[in-house]
Amino acid sequence: MEVYLDNAATTRPKDEVIEAISWALKNLYANPSSLHRKGLEVEKEIKECRKVVARALGCSDKEVVFTSGGTESNSLAINGLIMANRRSGNHIITTKTEHKSVLNTFEHLSSNGFEVTYLDVDREGFISLERLKESMRPDTLLVSIMHANNETGTIQPIMEIGEIIKKINRNTLFHVDGIQGFGKIKFNVKQANVDTYALSGHKIHGPKGIGALYIKSGVKIQPNLLGGSQENNLRAGTENVPGIVGLAKAASLISEENIEYMRGLKAYLVKSLHECIDDIHFNNGINDNFTPHIINVSFKGIRSEIMLHSLEQDGVYVSSGSACTSRKKDFSHVLKAMGLKEDIIDSAIRISISYTNTREEIDYAVDKINKHLNDLRKIIKR
Numbered sequence: 001m002e003v004y005l006d007n008a009a010t011t012r013p014k015d016e017v018i019e020a021i022s023w024a025l026k027n028l029y030a031n032p033s034s035l036h037r038k039g040l041e042v043e044k045e046i047k048e049c050r051k052v053v054a055r056a057l058g059c060s061d062k063e064v065v066f067t068s069g070g071t072e073s074n075s076l077a078i079n080g081l082i083m084a085n086r087r088s089g090n091h092i093i094t095t096k097t098e099h100k101s102v103l104n105t106f107e108h109l110s111s112n113g114f115e116v117t118y119l120d121v122d123r124e125g126f127i128s129l130e131r132l133k134e135s136m137r138p139d140t141l142l143v144s145i146m147h148a149n150n151e152t153g154t155i156q157p158i159m160e161i162g163e164i165i166k167k168i169n170r171n172t173l174f175h176v177d178g179i180q181g182f183g184k185i186k187f188n189v190k191q192a193n194v195d196t197y198a199l200s201g202h203k204i205h206g207p208k209g210i211g212a213l214y215i216k217s218g219v220k221i222q223p224n225l226l227g228g229s230q231e232n233n234l235r236a237g238t239e240n241v242p243g244i245v246g247l248a249k250a251a252s253l254i255s256e257e258n259i260e261y262m263r264g265l266k267a268y269l270v271k272s273l274h275e276c277i278d279d280i281h282f283n284n285g286i287n288d289n290f291t292p293h294i295i296n297v298s299f300k301g302i303r304s305e306i307m308l309h310s311l312e313q314d315g316v317y318v319s320s321g322s323a324c325t326s327r328k329k330d331f332s333h334v335l336k337a338m339g340l341k342e343d344i345i346d347s348a349i350r351i352s353i354s355y356t357n358t359r360e361e362i363d364y365a366v367d368k369i370n371k372h373l374n375d376l377r378k379i380i381k382r
Contacts, residue, residue: 008352024245049248058188071101073198080221089139125154147181153294162193206250210243258355263292
């Protein structure tokens, strides 16, 4: 049996998505910028896909720009907002638990003269709203805070954060990395004081290499890539049409029913682990303040990499943390920022489900986790 529980890293494309991409490859091969009929047909299809993604975000299709993925969306938002609104200030704010695509961009900006405030988080990964208020200044140009953390699923209170930012300084721009939140959390960008919101296709059963950025109407932003006039002059380069079609199909499959199913499956997984495994340490919660698809758990005494490779022998695939930093030897910067002890961080496993997983798969995975944990602990005691 194969049980894939690394859905925060990437999801398996749905059959409907694969069929849509295949159809696009066969039929939408013309360049959407071409003036002939074949080109116009492709351009029309892209417009329809933009409407689908806009519906999922709760915005106008004119406010959606397609990119190559989440990292580019974050980069376009942060760099593009700062470059276009440079006169608004020199101070920028983010958190210590952001994805590396945000943290590395902020480090680069810091090395180029911008003053950065990194907000701390508490034991569960939440920022302090009071600390955010204290950090805001008249020259704060941008605040960038992720919607849901990719290692713990911690959901930051984006609605409240947006209100605070705009109340203190209406000129401060607010970017949200929504890559782990989109499709997992009921959210409407128009109901929050969000200026930009990033998402990625392969986190929602779409293809890799495609993403999108919501840009609030009227917000000034500069492109990262210079070239053609594609994507309303904000993202040069011929559009990845099969990717766009696949992203739109995946976005059309997002539903509250699927979100609730994941939440129930996560609760079942937590309960099953509690019932059969001793000395287990959960690093995140299962209530509505956390995403319905991520569990971060430590099995003290067993290094996460050893557990990960033991489980894969039985076809169970989990993660030792963020896939984007898993090949580095350093401890998780997220768990460190939460103040967890080294032995807890060193043994942390991220189990991330999707709405395609079943209870039967969870039972199989828990049984294998219990088996390998007992075997490994016996070896250590010798």
